[in-house]
Amino acid sequence: MSVEAAVRATGVCKHYGATEALRDLNLEVPAGAFFGLLGPNGSGKSTAIHLLTTLIAPTSGSARVAGHDVVRDGLAVRREIGLVFQEPALDAALTVQETLEFAGRLRSLSRATIAQRSEQLLALFQMQDKRGQRVGTLSGGTRRALDICRSLLHRPRILFLDEPTIGLDVPNRRRIWTHIHKLRRDEGTTVFLTTHYLEEAEDCDDVAFLANGRLIGGGRPSELIERLGRRMLEIEGENLGSVVSMLEPRLGPCLREEGRALFRIEDSDFDLKNALGPSVETLQSVRQRRPNLNDVFLWVNHPELAEAIAA
Amino acid sequence: MNLFPVFAVVERDLLRMLRHRGRLLSSFVRPMIWFLVIGAGIGALVAPTVPGSYQRFLVPGVLGMTMLFAAMLIALSVVYDKEFGVMRLLVTAPLPHYWIVLAKILSGTLLAMLQAAVILLLFALLGYLGPDLSPALLLLGCLGTALACASLGMTVAVWTSTLDNFAVVMNFVIFPVFFLSGALYPVQSLPPVLKLFATLNPFTYGVDVLKHACLGSEAVIAGADFSVALDLSVLFGFSALATFIACVRFSHETRLGLQGFLRGRS
Numbered sequence: 025m026s027v028e029a030a031v032r033a034t035g036v037c038k039h040y041g042a043t044e045a046l047r048d049l050n051l052e053v054p055a056g057a058f059f060g061l062l063g064p065n066g067s068g069k070s071t072a073i074h075l076l077t078t079l080i081a082p083t084s085g086s087a088r089v090a091g092h093d094v095v096r097d098g099l100a101v102r103r104e105i106g107l108v109f110q111e112p113a114l115d116a117a118l119t120v121q122e123t124l125e126f127a128g129r130l131r132s133l134s135r136a137t138i139a140q141r142s143e144q145l146l147a148l149f150q151m152q153d154k155r156g157q158r159v160g161t162l163s164g165g166t167r168r169a170l171d172i173c174r175s176l177l178h179r180p181r182i183l184f185l186d187e188p189t190i191g192l193d194v195p196n197r198r199r200i201w202t203h204i205h206k207l208r209r210d211e212g213t214t215v216f217l218t219t220h221y222l223e224e225a226e227d228c229d230d231v232a233f234l235a236n237g238r239l240i241g242g243g244r245p246s247e248l249i250e251r252l253g254r255r256m257l258e259i260e261g262e263n264l265g266s267v268v269s270m271l272e273p274r275l276g277p278c279l280r281e282e283g284r285a286l287f288r289i290e291d292s293d294f295d296l297k298n299a300l301g302p303s304v305e306t307l308q309s310v311r312q313r314r315p316n317l318n319d320v321f322l323w324v325n326h327p328e329l330a331e332a333i334a335a
Numbered sequence: 336m337n338l339f340p341v342f343a344v345v346e347r348d349l350l351r352m353l354r355h356r357g358r359l360l361s362s363f364v365r366p367m368i369w370f371l372v373i374g375a376g377i378g379a380l381v382a383p384t385v386p387g388s389y390q391r392f393l394v395p396g397v398l399g400m401t402m403l404f405a406a407m408l409i410a411l412s413v414v415y416d417k418e419f420g421v422m423r424l425l426v427t428a429p430l431p432h433y434w435i436v437l438a439k440i441l442s443g444t445l446l447a448m449l450q451a452a453v454i455l456l457l458f459a460l461l462g463y464l465g466p467d468l469s470p471a472l473l474l475l476g477c478l479g480t481a482l483a484c485a486s487l488g489m490t491v492a493v494w495t496s497t498l499d500n501f502a503v504v505m506n507f508v509i510f511p512v513f514f515l516s517g518a519l520y521p522v523q524s525l526p527p528v529l530k531l532f533a534t535l536n537p538f539t540y541g542v543d544v545l546k547h548a549c550l551g552s553e554a555v556i557a558g559a560d561f562s563v564a565l566d567l568s569v570l571f572g573f574s575a576l577a578t579f580i581a582c583v584r585f586s587h588e589t590r591l592g593l594q595g596f597l598r599g600r601s
Binding site: 077078079099100102103105107109111112113114115116117118122125126127129130131132133174 | 337339340342343344346347350351354355416419420421422423424425426427428429430431
């Protein structure tokens with residue numbers, strides 16, 4: 025028996041007038057997975073989330089979430105999902121408790137259920153003492169945590185997180201991720217994440233890269249990183265042209281930015297001093313490090329470089 | 336259809352009303368200033384021999400004004416919700432989008448009637464409610480007027496996506512609606528052009544039915560201008576039409592991606 029995918033998009037396009045926000049999006053996220061849709065600002069991530077959460081209709085193509093068509097059966101989709109937006113959707117005039125009650129009542133939960141679940145969620149985020157506090161007086165991190173509690177109150181099968189940690193400091197980010205992972209373990213919730221903090225997506229089961237409204241690649245983060253190379257070489261200097269032309273025959277094409285070049289190293293015997301000789305002295309900085317998902321994205325986003333890793 | 340979400344919307348608006356104390360106080364002070372100050376001033380001009388008679392005439396108009404402002408505040412809260420993100424919560428809740436419009440109109444109607452009840456109490460305490468008061472018609476008149484104001488406000492709100500725009504629009508709605516309504520003067524004695532506008536203004540019929548309910552046959556300065564049947568038909572007919580337009584427009588707006596406020600921030 026095949027299990028219905030939590031999210032399935034087939035040939036989805038979205039146009040705003042002449043602007044093509046999404047082009048031929050095809051996605052499949054199995055139930056219970058942790059999926060990341062990654063890309064820079066303006067790449068179409070939010071459009072994709074708005075489409076999958078029934079906030080906008082696709083121009084063409086179709087999408088199913090929790091087994092329901094997002095256009096024809098939007099209500100059924102909305103019943104199954106939880107959603108955390110880029111900016112918290114909270115009323116500053118209400119207290120923490122009232123916010124959760126409002127969110128729960130909107131989803132037709134009984135007062136007893138709301139009380140019991142908000143107790144648990146507030147405990148999870150260590151916010152029990154803030155119950156009577158007005159939302160307007162909470163810090164950014166606490167407000168975000170409350171927004172996440174709000175989205176979880178009805179125990180959604182699929183949780184959509186649109187840049188959930190944007191504007192948060194590191195401790196708060198870490199706390200939020202700890203809780204989301206716990207939730208996945210305990211409840212088996214499918215999590216659909218968009219972010220441009222690519223390091224946050226390294227725990228995903230599967231990621232897809234979006235650039236200018238098009239999917240340009242994806243896969244399991246650990247495999248993508250492994251496939252990219254053993255190490256990354258990052259060099260900085262003023263006239264990199266000659267150095268790059270010396271290194272490219274050995275290391276393959278590099279990613280050039282102003283005053284900076286990034287190479288993949290696959291050969292464990294590679295030695296920069298040997299390869300460059302005295303030219304190494306012209307470099308301002310040299311760094312070798314493990315590749316990360318950010319490097320993968322940069323590589324995939326350049327057609328000529330993408331060919332090199334596909335080969 | 337389960338009504339929990341509708342109650343949630345109403346309950347939140349009630350909480351917000353009680354929480355914004357300054358706004359709540361001003362919603363009682365504003366009509367009382369009109370009633371006591373404008374009433375006394377113009378009263379001295381139009382009926383100097385019978386003190387208080389113009390104020391008796393003003394009772395229905397000021398009552399209507401209270402409901403007009405209260406209902407517009409709920410419409411304002413819709414625009415506020417669009418601008419500050421709470422609308423996203425509403426449109427992702429598992430209910431058809433036009434239910435949000437219906438819930439907000441219900442909430443505007445209830446809150447307007449609650450505020451009207453407080454103003455009525457003040458009028459009673461000041462001794463301005465006469466023996467001809469008809470409680471049943473008053474209740475029905477308040478319901479019709481509040482409903483018409485709430486649906487008018489919601490129709491404006493679904494077309495506006497920023498608070499700035501709404502403030503501008505409101506100035507072009509509240510004041511003409513109030514001044515061209517027979518709240519301050521009998522419609523029959525207006526010059527022809529103004530009389531035409533007043534006749535086209537649904538709020539006129541709200542004030543008029545309240546005149547029937549508060550003044551009865553005792554025409555203090557002037558009585559009502561239209562029949563109760565016409566008043567109620569216009570009020571409920573207009574409400575139904577405006578509600579329908581607001582629902583259709585809002586559903587359309589959400590299908591387009593909530594236009595400005597979703598796209599502008601993504």
